[in-house]
Amino acid sequence: MRNLLNFLLKYNYWLLFIILEVFSLVLLFRFNSYQGSAFFTSANYVSGILYEGVSEITSYFGLHTLNRDLVQRNVKLELEVERLSQALKEYTKDTTVISQMRRDVLQDYKVFSARVVNNSLNRTDNYITINRGSSDGVLPEMGVIGGNGVVGIVYHTSSHFAVVLPVLNSKSSISCKIHRTDYFGLLRWDGGDSQYAWVKDVPRHSEFTLGDTVVTSGHSSVFPEGIPVGVVDDMSDSHDGLSYLLKVRLFTDFARLNDVCVISSKGQKEQAGLEDSISIK
Amino acid sequence: MIQFLHRLLWFVILLLVQVLILNHLHIDGYGTPVLFIYYIFMLNAETPRISVMLQAFCLGLCVDIFSNTPGMNASACTLLAFVRRGLLASQVDRDINEDYEPGIRIMGFWPFSRYIFIGSILYVLVWQTIDTFSFFRIGELVFKILASTATTMLCILCVDTIRRKK
Missing domain, CATH: 2.40.10.340 (Rod shape-determining protein MreC, domain 1)
Structure with missing residues (x-):
């Protein structure tokens, strides 16, 4: 027991290091849950006020x-x-x-x-x-x-x-559809260019052409139907070959969002x- | 007391510069300078390891809170603070217990640059890997790491030069 205590005292910085790392990783993964508090985000009072002043x-x-x-x-x-x-x-x-x-x-x-x-x-x-x-x-x-x-x-x-x-x-997923033909899919983004996103799970038999407008479907009750999302820029097969993957040029310019x-x-x-x-x- | 206020001032200034200006800088879409780790680099060499780690953790957590990445910078900062002493010892011939602040003037340009380089590449490596959380796009990741390290080093060397001239 004494040896153990001596060991811990001698290498106490190891212990602290492990504790701090575990704490940060817990924070990192907890943030994925919806119930996490807003304290450790930029919505907390101090950072919110500061950001508001700068954006002013x-x-x-x-x-x-x-x-x-x-x-x-x-x-x-x-x-x-x-x-x-x-x-x-x-x-x-x-x-x-x-x-x-x-x-x-x-x-x-x-x-x-x-x-x-x-x-x-x-x-x-x-x-x-x-x-x-x-x-x-x-x-x-x-x-x-x-x-x-x-x-x-x-x-x-x-x-x-x-x-x-x-x-x-990468966690965002919005239900949307092709405006002209009403076939729907899920809007996802997986890194890369901020002007383009992907519409997944569009059925094989759906009809669309490049240049078609993509709008929200209204299925999820988060968005009303028909809010513009973007324009179909390119298309390819999904990885499993069962559906289409559409590359969409987004209407919203996130770099200038105000x-x-x-x-x-x-x-x-x-x-x-x-x-x-x-x-x- | 003066020493403490001095530290606190550096802490706040580096934090604000990082979250208000540098976090919004993306050189060619990739390189974001992380100047605030200069705080960890420049702590007095005789500062106890535990104190360095706690300060680094708090600083990282503050940056995280502002950028909505709780734990990401905090874990990378803690790691950097953990290896700092060994890193410093490997670049300087002095006695490790001696009282000095790491910097260009005391350590010399090349030893200090090597110290900053190894430290910042380690930091950026951990930070970017956690952020991307996959090695799927390895090329892009490597490019991001190199670009961020280069801009970070440049910023730190500039700030250190200006600071010593006063």
Whole structure:
């Protein structure tokens, strides 16, 4: 016993080394679980405040291009709405339907605007920190979209900040479909270029061409249907040869991400609860 | 007391520079300089091993908290702090218990560069391997490690030169 104690005293730094390493590895692997606390993430109070201050300054730098993008998109959408409402008017001969539909769209979803305060691009698992948290009503599993398309899903929240799991994370998996033909697959990213992601598990018999738009499918209740994701850039066979693997050029430019929206759908909890109850059995 | 405040100041400054500026730098998409490990390199040579390890662990954990990688930098930092004494002894002829701060002026340019080089390549190796967590894309990984080590060394040598001139 005394020998053991002497040994431990003499090599106490070995002991400390092992303890510290084990502690860090536990932290590293615990972070994968959803229940992990937000304390060891950039959503904690001090780092959140610091990042917010810096982003307050740096958000001015890209305003010019951001503004131009928004105006262009606005014009495009306005023209589209105009054309669609014209068509609808001819079809139904009734103008009250349109205003009714507009109200319905916003009834099912709540939208919170938020600003990106921290962002990373070229690790295998990237995360985004935004300046809205549980006290603003933002909860894990809500969808996050940018001006041009899908950004990711809320992962951890503290009271004033939230960490978002963006498309550019190997753990992210978003259900999406080809806009024209409605065949769906899963959007994944496995490192590399931040402008491209992959749609997996697209069935062999599906029809699509290069250049088709990919949008969210609305199956998962995280995102509403039809939020733009990207354009099919290239296609190949999956490793097992049973499905197609589509290379998608993402609409969202993650390197210039600044203002985003968090969407929460009203039926999300109910649908998730129902699906969980099935998978337990 | 002055010594302690001095250390604390370095700790905070290196941490802030790392998380606010350097973490967002990706030279050619690969090399990210990790300047904050300079803190571990420059600790006084006679600092007890346990103290070096604890300080390194705290520093790594702070960087982790800011970059959402809990445990990643902390484990690499602890390893670096663990091998620091042996590394230092292998590059300097002095008595290991002597009181000095490792740096270009005291150790000479080449011994200090070798010390920094071995230390930072070890650090980057562990950090990038944990981050990628596979050897699937070995070429890219090696390139990332080399680029990060090179930029890290460059930064540390610059900071050390400027610091000694004062």
